[in-house]
Amino acid sequence: MLKALEIKKDIYWTGAVDHESRNFHGYSLSPDGTTYNNYVILDEKKVIIDTVKTDHGGISMERLCGLIKPEEIDYIVVNHVEADHAGALPLFVEKCRPETIFCSPMGLKAIQAHFHHSADWPLKVVKSGDEVRIGKRRLTFLETRMLHWPDSMFTFVPEEGLLFSNDAFGQNLATSERFADEIAREVLEHALSSYYNNIVLPYSKQVKQILAKVGELQLDIAMIAPDHGLIFRRPEDVDFVLKSYAAFAEQKTRKRAVLVYDTMWNSTETMAYAIAEGLNSVGVPCRIMGLKENHHSAVMTEVARCGLVVVGSPTHNNGVMPFVAGFLNYMKGLRPQNRLGAAFGSYGWSGESVRIISEQLAGMGFELPVEAIKTQYVPDEETLENCFATGQNLGKALIAKCGS
Numbered sequence: 346m347l348k349a350l351e352i353k354k355d356i357y358w359t360g361a362v363d364h365e366s367r368n369f370h371g372y373s374l375s376p377d378g379t380t381y382n383n384y385v386i387l388d389e390k391k392v393i394i395d396t397v398k399t400d401h402g403g404i405s406m407e408r409l410c411g412l413i414k415p416e417e418i419d420y421i422v423v424n425h426v427e428a429d430h431a432g433a434l435p436l437f438v439e440k441c442r443p444e445t446i447f448c449s450p451m452g453l454k455a456i457q458a459h460f461h462h463s464a465d466w467p468l469k470v471v472k473s474g475d476e477v478r479i480g481k482r483r484l485t486f487l488e489t490r491m492l493h494w495p496d497s498m499f500t501f502v503p504e505e506g507l508l509f510s511n512d513a514f515g516q517n518l519a520t521s522e523r524f525a526d527e528i529a530r531e532v533l534e535h536a537l538s539s540y541y542n543n544i545v546l547p548y549s550k551q552v553k554q555i556l557a558k559v560g561e562l563q564l565d566i567a568m569i570a571p572d573h574g575l576i577f578r579r580p581e582d583v584d585f586v587l588k589s590y591a592a593f594a595e596q597k598t599r600k601r602a603v604l605v606y607d608t609m610w611n612s613t614e615t616m617a618y619a620i621a622e623g624l625n626s627v628g629v630p631c632r633i634m635g636l637k638e639n640h641h642s643a644v645m646t647e648v649a650r651c652g653l654v655v656v657g658s659p660t661h662n663n664g665v666m667p668f669v670a671g672f673l674n675y676m677k678g679l680r681p682q683n684r685l686g687a688a689f690g691s692y693g694w695s696g697e698s699v700r701i702i703s704e705q706l707a708g709m710g711f712e713l714p715v716e717a718i719k720t721q722y723v724p725d726e727e728t729l730e731n732c733f734a735t736g737q738n739l740g741k742a743l744i745a746k747c748g749s
């Protein structure tokens with residue numbers, strides 16, 4: 346019943362749409378579900394490009410069986426060993442009995458460490474620049490280390506201008522549509538940004554290098570088929586997604602702020618609103634995001650479009666609130682660059698929270714242009730005026746940094 350979808354002549358999408366998933370990789374939120382895309386090329390050699398998440402293997406296998414018998418498959422390409430792409434590899438190897446499984450040098454190590462089948466699987470390492478002829482088409486490979494893991498690689502089919510990009514250019518979207526030109530551009534932009542800024546952001550330096558390499562190789566890309574989300578098939582969409590990644594990796598400071606906080610008895614929350622008023626008064630738009638109401642992934646997507654991140658927490662047991670500690674730890678791992686930051690919060694008797702937040706932000710490379718603000722118990726009028734003025738000063742510092 347499940348069918349493959351032809352995306353180019355004799356090249357098919359055979360993936361799985363996961364409408365239910367909200368937990369992506371155990372640490373990130375996917376509020377709109379996700380997809381595990383994989384592909385089949387029918388040439389003289391029959392090739393599978395990637396598999397899918399372990400528990401979706403049967404879905405992809407059913408789509409494949411609608412095209413050919415699994416045992417007719419000659420090659421499987423493993424662009425990345427993470428479980429959402431290679432989890433179903435043992436099933437596909439068992440059913441297809443491929444002549445060769447291609448992977449990168451680091452992919453070989455990762456396959457061995459995941460599946461412990463180095464002796465009985467026909468694994469063959471391919472490196473950047475290697476080429477495999479499959480009939481009238483060729484497969485060429487480009488290692489894309491750290492986009493997303495050390496083993497990751499792209500597979501390019503020059504005769505089709507078709508780039509199988511694995512995690513790169515992916516989006517967490519569960520949709521009936523398969524192509525980027527079939528959905529609203531703002532939905533696509535948000536999903537691309539959310540994916541990049543929660544999964545790929547720490548490797549922005551490598552993204553720049555890989556984009557430069559793609560430019561240097563002068564790949565004539567007509568279609569980009571990622572392993573998550575929608576496929577880019579029009580020249581303007583290919584251009585759009587390449588430029589989006591270049592901009593994401595650049596992390597230019599933007600004139601926008603986010604206030605991230607948790608609160609005990611609403612004092613820190615009240616301060617957040619006063620700081621936001623100050624920011625607004627000097628023309629800096631901002632969003633206020635409580636960490637009880639917003640998942641850390643949603644906050645990171647907002648951080649991505651903000652040049653200023655203001656973090657608030659009351660002092661709790663000589664530290665910060667647990668959600669604030671978790672968020673700071675999450676953001677630290679994602680290594681955002683070119684940001685201003687500030688700390689605020691209430692306290693009862695010891696008052697360490699703002700120092701802890703300030704130190705953590707400074708440790709992540711944030712510039713801290715103003716003194717942190719703290720207030721004992723409940724902010725009075727003077728404190729709220731100070732919060733407002735601090736918001737103004739932060740806004741002015743951000744405008745000065747953005748140059749507009």
Ligand code: FEO
Nearest residue numbers: 427429493494512
């Ligand atoms: Fe989609 Fe790195 O896994």
